Amino acid sequence: MKKLNCLFFLLNLLYLNTIQAQIYRPSAATERRANDLLAKMTLDEKIGQLTLYTTDWGSTGPTIREGYKNDIRSGACGNLFNSHTVGFVRELQRVAVEETRLKIPLLFGFDVIHGYKTIFPIPLGEAASWDLEAIEKSARVASAEASAAGLNWTFAPMVDISRDPRWGRVMEGAGEDPCLGSRIAEARVRGIQGKKIGDTDAMLACVKHFAGYGAPIAGRDYNTVDMSERYFREFYLPPYEAAVRAGAATVMTSFNDYDGVPATGNNYLLTDILRKEWGFRGFVVTDYTSINEMVNHGVTADDKAAGELALNAGVDMDMQGAVYQRFLKKSVQEGKVKMADVDEAVRRVLRLKFELGLFEDPYKFCDETRQTTTLLSPEHRAAARDVSRKSIVLLKNENNVLPLNKSQKIALIGPLADNKSELIGNWNGAGNANDCVSLQEGIANLRLANLAFARGCEVEGTDKSGFAEALRIAQNADVVVVAVGEKAMMSGEAASRADITLPGVQEELVLELVKAGKPVIVILMNGRPLAIPKIAESAAAILETWWLGTEAGNAIADVLFGDYNPSGKLPMTFPRSVGQVPIFYNEKSTGRPFDPNSKWTSKYIDEENSPLYPFGFGLSYTTFSYGEPKVDKAVFKKGENLQITVSLKNSGSRAGEEVVQLYVRDLVASATRPVKELKGFQKIMLKAGESREVKFTLTEQDFSFYRRDMTFGAEPGEFDIMVGGNSVDLKKVRVRMAD
Numbered sequence: 022m023k024k025l026n027c028l029f030f031l032l033n034l035l036y037l038n039t040i041q042a043q044i045y046r047p048s049a050a051t052e053r054r055a056n057d058l059l060a061k062m063t064l065d066e067k068i069g070q071l072t073l074y075t076t077d078w079g080s081t082g083p084t085i086r087e088g089y090k091n092d093i094r095s096g097a098c099g100n101l102f103n104s105h106t107v108g109f110v111r112e113l114q115r116v117a118v119e120e121t122r123l124k125i126p127l128l129f130g131f132d133v134i135h136g137y138k139t140i141f142p143i144p145l146g147e148a149a150s151w152d153l154e155a156i157e158k159s160a161r162v163a164s165a166e167a168s169a170a171g172l173n174w175t176f177a178p179m180v181d182i183s184r185d186p187r188w189g190r191v192m193e194g195a196g197e198d199p200c201l202g203s204r205i206a207e208a209r210v211r212g213i214q215g216k217k218i219g220d221t222d223a224m225l226a227c228v229k230h231f232a233g234y235g236a237p238i239a240g241r242d243y244n245t246v247d248m249s250e251r252y253f254r255e256f257y258l259p260p261y262e263a264a265v266r267a268g269a270a271t272v273m274t275s276f277n278d279y280d281g282v283p284a285t286g287n288n289y290l291l292t293d294i295l296r297k298e299w300g301f302r303g304f305v306v307t308d309y310t311s312i313n314e315m316v317n318h319g320v321t322a323d324d325k326a327a328g329e330l331a332l333n334a335g336v337d338m339d340m341q342g343a344v345y346q347r348f349l350k351k352s353v354q355e356g357k358v359k360m361a362d363v364d365e366a367v368r369r370v371l372r373l374k375f376e377l378g379l380f381e382d383p384y385k386f387c388d389e390t391r392q393t394t395t396l397l398s399p400e401h402r403a404a405a406r407d408v409s410r411k412s413i414v415l416l417k418n419e420n421n422v423l424p425l426n427k428s429q430k431i432a433l434i435g436p437l438a439d440n441k442s443e444l445i446g447n448w449n450g451a452g453n454a455n456d457c458v459s460l461q462e463g464i465a466n467l468r469l470a471n472l473a474f475a476r477g478c479e480v481e482g483t484d485k486s487g488f489a490e491a492l493r494i495a496q497n498a499d500v501v502v503v504a505v506g507e508k509a510m511m512s513g514e515a516a517s518r519a520d521i522t523l524p525g526v527q528e529e530l531v532l533e534l535v536k537a538g539k540p541v542i543v544i545l546m547n548g549r550p551l552a553i554p555k556i557a558e559s560a561a562a563i564l565e566t567w568w569l570g571t572e573a574g575n576a577i578a579d580v581l582f583g584d585y586n587p588s589g590k591l592p593m594t595f596p597r598s599v600g601q602v603p604i605f606y607n608e609k610s611t612g613r614p615f616d617p618n619s620k621w622t623s624k625y626i627d628e629e630n631s632p633l634y635p636f637g638f639g640l641s642y643t644t645f646s647y648g649e650p651k652v653d654k655a656v657f658k659k660g661e662n663l664q665i666t667v668s669l670k671n672s673g674s675r676a677g678e679e680v681v682q683l684y685v686r687d688l689v690a691s692a693t694r695p696v697k698e699l700k701g702f703q704k705i706m707l708k709a710g711e712s713r714e715v716k717f718t719l720t721e722q723d724f725s726f727y728r729r730d731m732t733f734g735a736e737p738g739e740f741d742i743m744v745g746g747n748s749v750d751l752k753k754v755r756v757r758m759a760d
């Protein structure tokens with residue numbers, strides 16, 4: 022008996038070693054390794070791989086499960102988020118790979134939304150650069166820094182289209198347009214994942230929030246989303262698809278329901294569209310406790326049933342809900358969830374852990390020296406300054422008051438003029454406000470002889486006691502620069518606003534300063550389009566600077582004094598008042614299009630239809646003139662490409678960049694079409710006086726849409742092609758697509 026036991030023990034050891042050798046043999050194909058490992062796992066261990074917990078370093082909801090370290094040790098938790106920096110990660114990874122039976126390394130996720138330590142402009146701000154290379158670079162730097170601090174997975178890019186500035190999370194996305202949003206989504210995925218998954222300076226991307234999260238009713242975060250499938254597919258889905266097709270490794274579900282079914286339990290979204298239509302092969306993670314929240318949505322009676330709904334719909338990993346951990350085993354035993362589906366979910370997670378190279382070296386993202394030399398490196402700061410200045414949008418510049426002259430007497434005023442903490446914005450990773458250059462410091466770096474400063478008021482509140490000092494220094498100056506806006510926590514998650522004007526007494530401060538008679542330059546620092554009609558009317562100049570991050574002050578100073586000629590264009594419409602919201606450029610004509618001379622048309626009786634600043638709008642210190650757009654053929658066949666050429670001239674006296682935008686309108690179609698839709702853009706640099714022929718190629722895809730019967734394709738007929746520097750001032754040519 023003893024001999025038999027001994028033999029059994031030896032055989033078992035041999036078996037384990039063989040399995041281990043297969044798992045750890047890097048030469049074997051990922052699929053083989055994942056399957057070998059899967060075959061070795063207990064159901065509990067499998068469920069552990071489908072579980073993701075936060076550490077106590079951060080949360081955006083309830084902490085459901087304490088003691089995550091014990092969960093790692095027992096194999097009950099295979100992934101963590103909100104744990105970063107080399108020392109912290111190394112210790113947790115050590116527990117996973119030394120103290121668990123199968124030694125499966127952990128994934129470490131974090132919201133690296135616009136930088137890890139070097140903070141870049143908020144994504145909405147970066148989108149205003151329309152500069153895909155710069156945006157990719159920003160994501161690349163963020164990924165290089167975060168992966169040097171132990172992380173291998175970021176919950177970005179956020180690609181939710183939104184037409185509602187009340188919704189605080191507009192700051193995290195690329196604005197209102199599916200075409201711009203898609204190109205930016207791809208650029209960010211490329212930047213985050215680098216050359217290939219497994220490179221030490223790259224992370225897994227996570228496209229979020231799938232899907233439609235940017236259209237909550239009334240702009241209130243987490244609220245219901247309901248719209249036609251036509252709208253959903255045309256305007257909201259494209260950036261998710263673009264990111265998936267660009268190779269994003271993971272996808273996060275959204276909190277909202279869509280057409281009555283919560284996204285986290287939505288088979289149509291997670292399986293039919295994501296996997297079957299788009300061929301997504303990575304894994305799907307929930308948003309924070311969004312499985313549990315399906316009970317509140319009222320589609321399941323309890324957490325256990327919610328877990329079943331989620332897994333059966335296509336959710337692989339449970340973020341923070343502890344639902345899979347508590348109930349999935351029972352659900353499998355009861356036959357409510359198939360073992361094969363659990364296996365497939367685990368396989369998806371394991372594949373990526375193998376691809377990341379974590380089995381070869383679980384500490385590959387834990388190099389102290391790399392961490393020290395990478396974070397906030399001068400090169401990264403330079404990249405941040407570059408993207409930051411490109412993200413600034415010049416909204417007004419009366420009498421060319423900007424750029425300023427370094428010898429002018431300047432009164433720098435405003436609650437955000439010397440601020441650092443708000444300038445790194447919401448979702449600021451591991452950013453440190455002390456590393457941020459305030460506007461005051463940015464200007465001071467230029468060593469101006471004549472600079473006075475007064476705060477004037479706070480961002481919020483009613484206290485006007487600082488007005489007098491602000492007015493006093495304004496009177497002694499040649500020009501007033503006033504920095505106003507929002508606090509970082511007024512935008513982002515759970516920060517919707519019903520009033521999107523400037524908070525507190527800031528607008529009053531600006532208007533008082535205007536009355537003082539000196540030209541007032543308003544620097545806006547905010548996380549959403551604001552309704553600022555009075556400021557738009559009375560300020561001499563306005564710069565929309567969003568929250569620009571670590572290099573904010575330097576970048577704004579570059580623009581203020583003309584060291585950089587602004588080139589940003591709005592990625593989202595600025596309304597005149599909140600009553601116009603949702604407001605967006607790609608609206609439909611309606612049967613009674615707006616006519617100022619006819620009461621019975623689509624309009625307000627107490628507000629204009631037009632926005633304060635339209636999508637795509639932004640000025641420069643130079644001027645650009647456009648020729649008439651020309652096409653290579655006025656009649657083209659379906660399936661044929663169409664070439665459009667437009668001549669662009671820098672007609673001013675400075676070098677500058679222009680974002681040339683091309684829009685299309687389908688004049689007659691089987692379903693109503695937007696009055697214009699962005700189909701292409703190019704950012705062109707021209708010296709003063711220089712001209713260039715700018716060429717665009719439109720393919721059949723660009724003329725296609727969801728037809729009456731919901732098939733996707735083009736319908737022959739007439740189209741207007743419009744080209745210009747924003748979505749309103751456009752030159753047009755009409756073409757016809759023949760059958």
Ligand code: BGC
Binds near residue numbers: 080082132308309
């Ligand atoms: C947010 C996600 C985020 C997650 C983890 C949630 O509350 O909606 O965008 O990735 O928390 O921090």
